[in-house]
Amino acid sequence: MNFKLKDIGPQLITVIAVVLVFGFFTYNAQINMESRGIDFGYGFLSQESSFDVQFSLIEYDGSHSYFRAYLVGLLNTILVSVIGIVIATILGVIVGVARLSPNYLINKFAAFYVEFFRNIPLLLQIFFWYFAALRALPLPQDAEAIFGVFFLTIKGLYVPAFIWENFNIFLYSIIAAIISIIVIRIHAKKLQETQGKQLPVFYISLGLIFILPLLSFLIGGVRLFFEIPVLKQLATTSFIYEGGVSLPPELIALTLSLSLYTATFIAECVRAGIQGVGKGQKEAAASIGLTPNQVLKLVIMPQALRIIIPPTTNQYLNLTKNSSLAAAIAYPDLVLVFAGTALMQTGKAIEIVSITMFTYLSLSISISILMNWYNKKIAIQEK
């Protein structure tokens, strides 16, 4: 053991500086709060919140606790982030590939989309989709049914509710389908490695995922009914739809703007990834007789993904954090419900802001860990 001061000195100084700075701020906050008669504590979390929230994934009303309100906000943030990430990824991949298309029209359209949406501030886009689209949508009584069952109105998108009989049998059939697909994939891989035979895995999977649930309907006693939204009059000119499920326009506007915005960045990541794979790879793959589909799936994508994943992780994190702009358009996310209403009602600024910061930190770190794990999995394995 022979530590040299020169080696550990800078680290030591940094640690001491960080501790001192944090200590100073904590001490300062304590003194100030004491002199102004503000208590510090997390006891308020179990108190009755006594405010309602527009949209919640779990059962909640004002008689529940502030902690429950926190969960409502958190789940709403996760909901909008997950939907946003899925849509942004699908759209981003399509647009990214389209930008490399030899077709002039597709190529230019994709380029225009990327340049347009990534260069306008996100908050403005959220306002645009919310207020412009809101004004353009019809009032409930004027709404035309889409496919006879969907109603897109200024008060939200009303969709039929599913009412299941024997839902668990349907669920088992899907699980069975997924398990058999995995088994067949493993088998197909083995078959190819040992005998060079190729099974049409894609079509078999597609068939399984349809046929097994279908069987559950035919012989498993599963029934599905739809509860179609019905117009109800509240006053002379005010109507709503009852029955079915209603998606608030705030949720729709927020996911739309977040996905459209983030998809542009993901598209650029995808383009960079594909262009980052050497041209020789593609030509070599073609020369050994792989079809264009196989070239993309077996040669280009595995290499491109290694370039695409790390910057895309950043975009996922951005989308999650950007979802906090929801407060501007009344979508009850973590910031609006907890760092907004709950903070105002309790006045516990330091406690609530610290919880909120810690929550976003945890969300971001979870996404990072998940993406890093995936990145490691697809990295080149040195043998």
Next chain:
Amino acid sequence: MFKYLKQLTSLVAVVAVLFTFTTETMAAKKSKTLKNTQKKGFVRCGVSQGLPGFSNADAAGNWTGIDVDVCRAVAAAVLGDANKVKFTPLSAKERFTALTSGEIDILSRNTTWTLSRDADIGLTFVGVNFYDGQGFMVRKSSGITSTGQFKNGISACTNIGTTTELNMRDFFNSRGISYEPVAFEKADEVVAAYDAGRCDTYTTDKSGLAAQRTKMKNPDEHIVLPETISKEPLGPVVRQGDAVWEDIVRWSLNTMIEAEEYGITSANADSMKTSDNPQIKRLVGAEGEMGAAFGLDNEWNLRIIKQVGNYGESYKRNIADTGILPDRGPNQLWTKGGILYVPPAR
């Protein structure tokens, strides 16, 4: 003679100590906030982001409104010039943090005085400059003329971070009506969403409804329902822990209200100095020592009346003449059938 020298010196010493002690307490009376304000040369005042009649900035950045006038009165009292105010527009969510963290020294932003706010968050309410109550606005075409006609499924637009959200829940719950609360961070967005048809009703303090109505695309299409569902005494707030500053703000507001009671206006304040009524003379600094306790001169109240005017003038200028609420309702003097009643300045 020299025999008593020792006693004499100790007597002198005691007197000297007592004297320094008294001058010490006099200086200590001058509050820290007051000292800082006089050093900076302006009063730091938190107002709304734009509520006509209460605190609203014109295109040139001049703030007007009855909430603004409270800050101007304090500036006139402690700095001698009602224009020496720095206004900080705050959202409902930011307002208390801005005050407790010391970013502003007075919060005069249509803020409801409630027990939990007064007791919990390190604030002190100094008085009421507007008695308000929560109400509902609906479109005339809806045919709704009373809250009794509200039905299950009604959607209500409002602001977050206000007592409105809590009152709304109490109201709908007690009547067993299910409702959809749509809560925005800023008032402008609430109005825009309601105006677009997102909500069936818009709920906030009635004065706010009247003021925001003037901002709508077509104000005549909307009506405010007659029911009032809550008590909303609005008033200026200061930080806890500076009793002198608290008193200065409280009595600046009280001076405006009492001046109206005695008929002292910005126009006649100077001539009132020779009045026969000692109560009037005290209000214009011609009798008594009404400023010393605050560490101010004796004409602090005269300056308020001369530069800002009495409460009635402020109300007329900001709320009645702008067509927001021409009828003073409860915000009338107790002598004229209202509930404005302040302790005497003596």
